[in-house]
Amino acid sequence: MSLSSARPLDPWRWLVAPLLLALIASVLFAAPIRVFGLHLPEPVFALAPAFAWAVIRPAVLAPFLVLLMGLALDLFWGGPMGLWALSLLVAYGATLFSRSMMTGQSPVMMFVWYAVICALAMATGYLVTMLDALAAPSLLAVLWQYLATIVLFPFAYRLIDRFEDADVRFR
Amino acid sequence: MAFRESPLGELKVPLTWTAAVALVVAAILAVALLLTDRREALREQAYGTARQTVDTVAAPVGQVVAAPVRATGQGLAFVGGYFFAVSENRRLRKELEDMRQWRDVAIALRDTNDRYKTLLGLKTDPPLPMVAARVVSDSRGPFANARLADAGRDKGVTIGNPVLSERGLVGRVVGVSGGVSRVVLLTDIASRTPVMIDRTNARAILAGDGGPNPKLDYLRGRDPVKSGDRVMTSGDGGVIPRGLPVGVAVKGVDGSWRVQLASDSAPIDFVRILLFKDFAQLANETELRQTVMPPVTTENQRESILGPAVPAPTPTPAPPRPATTTPPAARTPAPQAPATATSRPTPPATTTAPPQ
Secondary structure (H helix, E strand, O other), X not given: OOHHHOOOOOHHHHHHHHHHHHHHHHHHOXXXXXXXXXXXXXXOOOHHHHHHHHHHOOOOHHHHHHXXXXXXXXXXXXXXXXXXXXXXXXXXXXXXXXXXXXXXXXXXXXXXXXXXXXXXXXXXXXXXXXXXXXXXXXXXXXXXHHHHHHOOHHHHHHHHHHHOOOOXXXX | XXXXXXXXXXXXXXXXXXXXXXXXXXXXXXXXXXHHOOHHHOOHHHHOHHHHHHHHHHHHHHHHHHHHHHHHHHHHHHHHHHHOHHHXXXXXXXXXXXXXXXXXXXXXXXXXXXHHHHHHOOOOOOOOOEEEEEEEEEEEOOOOEEEEEOOOHHHOOOOOOEEEOOOOEEEEEEEEOOOOEEEEEOOOOOOEEEEEEOOOOOEEEEEOOOOOOOEEEOOOOOOOOOOOOEEEEOOHHHOOOOOOEEEEEEEOOOOOEEEEEHHHHOOOOEEEEEOOOOHHXXXXXXXXXXOOOOOOEOOOXXXXXXXXXXXXXXXXXXXXXXXXXXXXXXXXXXXXXXXXHHOOOOOOOOOOOOOO
């Protein structure tokens, strides 16, 4: 077997492009509008690529891009600096830790895995906010954002499906 | 030979470990940034260049993004106006009838109020200047609730300025750059605003929790609030003017008293930023600093209990006799009060809860 089978992934395609798309989507959903008097949901688009990157394969660059993505969200949303950076890194690390058990599972199991990872990220954000503001955030608001985020699973699955086989060393 | 048994498989372990090390380094960086964050300090230096730069870049992007959405919303409202014209007309007629009664009451109260002010010689606060701004971005997650408004330092906006919609208080400015300011909303987890119940005059702190209805904390007295009571700013602490409408008290599902914000029923496109920082700006600082304590003297006219003895005026040769004379006591210089006696207490500069 030749080394050509271990084809490296193009970082622009599997890392930078999803990062930019996630940030653009976050900016779009921050538009100041209401539909029938209701606010738009605010999903954490960045969780989809953070999950998918860890599933596709371990990488040195990915954690730093997750950090960058989280800091961009903190700056844009006006939260404490490092809140989403840490939450996304916890999600990325948990996915990386459990990927050997979960890769290759059915889409339903992948969705359950994604939902658990999202819950972990939100729990981290909840705890960090509690420590930072010395007050407990509204659980209903957290639940609302969590539901808006887990419906983004198709985007994460599409990214995984597209690049999962690109590096056969980590299948 | 199976792939996993090939020598290529050995590459997997080092890369996985390297990725794990990268993850740990990135996590340490995130924690370090979190620990050094001073967003809640509400000071120009604490807001940071990075946040100012992002706000400056995000504002025009937000304007471009919001423009088609806003146009669509206006179109939908225009069409919806036709469908709901009859019910809207009925509602407005009913509201107009109520308002006419309130108008008469308001005129009578204004007259009474003017007479009281005249009798008491009450000095009213001067009108506050304000600037209008368009909201270009709105973050509404559970951990941060903030908006970007397209008026900044160039229009005189400073950190701490209260922000209103057409219905009531929205929040406060926490960051300013050239043409943009970031407004932390009353619903933000870090927001703390001194308020009072209009009916009972009971004081409370309005504490955001990321949800749509912030909580009323530290309520005192027996039954200080009931459902439907109007809530307004109390002005305590001097950081927000008294009497700005905040909302209506409601009982939350968790049993705590919450506020249905008045600003929620208004469009979120435009806000007014009051150019008000604290009550200190209403006073003349120069005049306050010139306060001089009255002279306190003992029986001996040349000794003072406040400081060292006042030197006796040196006798001077009698000048040519003027037309009028001044008594010697009137020419004695008054002793200066210690500097600490004239210092004015500084009001707290923030309503945002600082982390302990």
